[in-house]
Amino acid sequence: MSSPVSAPDALAPDFLKLVGVSKTFGNHRVLDKIDLAVSEGEVLVIIGPSGSGKSTLLRCINFIAAPDEGEVIFQGHSWKAMSSKYNFLANRKYEQKLTVLRSEIGMVFQNFNVFPHMTAAQNVMLGLTKVRKQSKDNARKAAVEALSQVGLAEKVDQYPEKLSGGQKQRVAIARALALQPKVMLFDEATSSLDPELVNGILEEIRRLAKAGMTMVVVTHEMNFAFQVAHRIVFMDQGRIVEIGTPDQIRKTTEPRTRSFLSAILN
Amino acid sequence: MNSYKFDWAVIDKYLPELLKGLWITLEVSLVGMAIALIFGLLLAMGRLSPLRLTRSVANGITQVFRSIPLFVMLFWVYYGLSLKFHVLFTEFQAGALALGITGGAYMAEVFRGGLLAVDPGQREAAMAMGISKSTTFFHVIFPQALRVVVPPSVNVYVGLLKGATIVSVIGVSDMIYVAQYVSLQTFTPFELYSVAGIVFVALTVSISGFAWMLERRLGRGRSE
Ligand SMILES: Nc1ncnc2c1ncn2[C@@H]1O[C@H](COP(=O)(O)OP(=O)(O)OP(=O)(O)O)[C@@H](O)[C@H]1O
Ligand SMILES: [Mg+2]
Numbered sequence: 401m402s403s404p405v406s407a408p409d410a411l412a413p414d415f416l417k418l419v420g421v422s423k424t425f426g427n428h429r430v431l432d433k434i435d436l437a438v439s440e441g442e443v444l445v446i447i448g449p450s451g452s453g454k455s456t457l458l459r460c461i462n463f464i465a466a467p468d469e470g471e472v473i474f475q476g477h478s479w480k481a482m483s484s485k486y487n488f489l490a491n492r493k494y495e496q497k498l499t500v501l502r503s504e505i506g507m508v509f510q511n512f513n514v515f516p517h518m519t520a521a522q523n524v525m526l527g528l529t530k531v532r533k534q535s536k537d538n539a540r541k542a543a544v545e546a547l548s549q550v551g552l553a554e555k556v557d558q559y560p561e562k563l564s565g566g567q568k569q570r571v572a573i574a575r576a577l578a579l580q581p582k583v584m585l586f587d588e589a590t591s592s593l594d595p596e597l598v599n600g601i602l603e604e605i606r607r608l609a610k611a612g613m614t615m616v617v618v619t620h621e622m623n624f625a626f627q628v629a630h631r632i633v634f635m636d637q638g639r640i641v642e643i644g645t646p647d648q649i650r651k652t653t654e655p656r657t658r659s660f661l662s663a664i665l666n
Numbered sequence: 667m668n669s670y671k672f673d674w675a676v677i678d679k680y681l682p683e684l685l686k687g688l689w690i691t692l693e694v695s696l697v698g699m700a701i702a703l704i705f706g707l708l709l710a711m712g713r714l715s716p717l718r719l720t721r722s723v724a725n726g727i728t729q730v731f732r733s734i735p736l737f738v739m740l741f742w743v744y745y746g747l748s749l750k751f752h753v754l755f756t757e758f759q760a761g762a763l764a765l766g767i768t769g770g771a772y773m774a775e776v777f778r779g780g781l782l783a784v785d786p787g788q789r790e791a792a793m794a795m796g797i798s799k800s801t802t803f804f805h806v807i808f809p810q811a812l813r814v815v816v817p818p819s820v821n822v823y824v825g826l827l828k829g830a831t832i833v834s835v836i837g838v839s840d841m842i843y844v845a846q847y848v849s850l851q852t853f854t855p856f857e858l859y860s861v862a863g864i865v866f867v868a869l870t871v872s873i874s875g876f877a878w879m880l881e882r883r884l885g886r887g888r889s890e
Contacts, residue, residue, distance in 0.1 A: 459790075464790050495798075496798070499796040502795065502796040503796025506794070509791060511787050513787040513790065515788065515791070515810075517809050526792075526805060530797050531795060576795070579795060579796070
């Protein structure tokens with residue numbers, strides 16, 4: 401597979417943009433003034449050593465971890481962290497608003513995080529009934545549809561304990577896609593899978609890329625990254641070291657990127 | 667001791683009273699447990715709050731209420747509240763409330779453990795879908811915590827059931843009260859208290875059996 405022909409215009413109106421996003425745990429600055437713009441339809445792959453802040457960056461995009469500083473701009477709307485924890489009413493209101501942002505941004509995790517006490521269909525239906533306010537019947541139809549799309553038509557009524565890792569991850573993908581998000585975030589979606597199951601999940605991500613889904617993908621699968629990415633971001637110690645097309649990154653002269661790539665490619 | 671004559675016929679005669687007493691024991695302990703469940707869950711949620719103030723208050727209440735002997739709690743609720751704050755409780759209400767407060771402090775620990783046992787990734791996944799905090803709690807976190815919580819909750823209940831035997835001191839006519847009252851007339855405390863004891867053993871065993879069944883059913887769809 402060759403690189404995509406043309407990357408979407410990175411300067412297009414703010415579809416998804418991070419401005420000066422920082423996050424500190426204790427006195428460890430995990431994200432340090434991150435600026436990043438993702439345009440509609442773009443596939444952005446984030447690479448970097450363990451602990452460089454890739455997961456934290458994704459989690460700041462949908463405010464699962466609220467940034468300490470900076471803002472996230474999504475579809476022209478700006479989101480910032482609340483300044484006071486003790487302003488209960490304001491916080492409650494803001495938290496409700498954040499659910500709107502989150503429901504537009506799907507997320508898939510390394511550990512699947514499927515709900516073990518619900519069947520595959522129930523996993524998908526929860527968001528449809530509670531967030532999209534669909535009736536049970538409609539949600540069930542949509543859930544079956546979403547699960548069929550990821551090849552789980554036969555497993556609709558299974559509990560996760562009866563599913564393989566790859567199948568659990570498919571449930572998680574279906575669960576996110578059923579809400580028809582505008583952006584998908586993948587955080588090492590294949591890292592805890594047995595090797596023979598990795599390609600199946602990567603294939604699902606490719607399929608989404610082809611369908612024009614905007615995605616931010618954290619992965620260690622470099623071949624996949626080079627094939628699917630419009631742009632690749634290399635992160636180290638909470639900072640963006642370099643952003644470029646797969647070709648630019650492959651030929652980079654930046655020493656840290658080079659040493660990371662040579663370590664991971666061997 | 668040698669002169670003590672066993673007279674088991676008294677049991678036959680007073681069985682209806684004893685059973686009535688047993689019923690009241692069950693009632694007071696069940697109402698107490700209901701209070702303990704609600705109070706305990708609130709305390710546990712307080713102890714897991716992101717706000718330090720809420721956490722400290724909930725921690726403090728748990729610690730203090732857990733160390734107050736049930737007997738003392740009972741007196742405080744029954745006499746203390748009415749003397750000082752003119753809150754009048756019936757004996758039954760005071761008994762149930764004392765059991766509920768003490769049991770709640772124990773349940774706080776149980777719920778906290780159960781909620782902490784749920785993988786934080788579960789909350790994140792729900793959050794990431796835009797599911798509200800309360801829906802996340804009731805549909806995702808709590809059902810999973812329940813599995814962990816059931817066995818120790820039954821222990822707390824068994825504790826309350828035994829604790830319920832002291833509500834007789836404020837005059838709740840529970841099984842112990844009946845046994846005491848009857849033996850004052852018949853001079854057969856051994857028989858009466860023994861029967862009460864055996865009934866408690868039977869109850870405890872069946873409750874634990876029930877818990878075991880429940881636990882197995884909740885075990886369905888065990889984690890990944
Ligand atoms: N909730 C937290 N509390 C304290 N420290 C945290 C927390 N989350 C992340 N960190 C720290 O922040 C740093 C960055 O973590 P992050 O998970 O974002 O890295 P990563 O690039 O995703 O790494 P990996 O490739 O191992 O997944 C790490 O040093 C981690 O220990
Ligand atoms: Mg990570």
